[in-house]
Amino acid sequence: MSTLQQRPQTSSPLPAHSPGNRWALGLGIGGLLVAADTFVVPDPDVAGLCWTAGFALLFAATVVVVVGHVHARGDHLSALPTSTAGWVALTCFAAGAALLFTPVGELSLVLGLVAAAAGVSAVSVSRERSLPVIMLPLLSGTFVLAFLLGELLIGHE
Structure with a gap:
């Protein structure tokens, strides 16, 4: 019997208005406002701090939403991945982190995006409930997004 068949299947839709969703919305709006301060703050050090x-x-808003989604469908969080997509996400994250400060460091950006996509796929399609699969690949995806947008919008001097 597969892991998906062992888990209880919920036929009811997920609640749209939970306290976690309100927290996530507040964190997300706050994050956008703080990141937008980068463009109005004259000091480059403070602007970089605002961006980060x-x-x-x-990232915190994304984790709150995903953990709330896992809890809403009736699953409990676990430490180890329970699906193939979860293992792929963690492996891509580890490989990207290992390659970050090597001569082929650009490959870590691609692996970070693949890890984030595999992590989202694992949670949504494979009903993954592993906290490391939720947090680490999403962290790498957030890092890559922040880095690429920072280079495109702000650049460096």
């Missing part, structure tokens, strides 16, 4: 803090808040 804004994306940290967006």
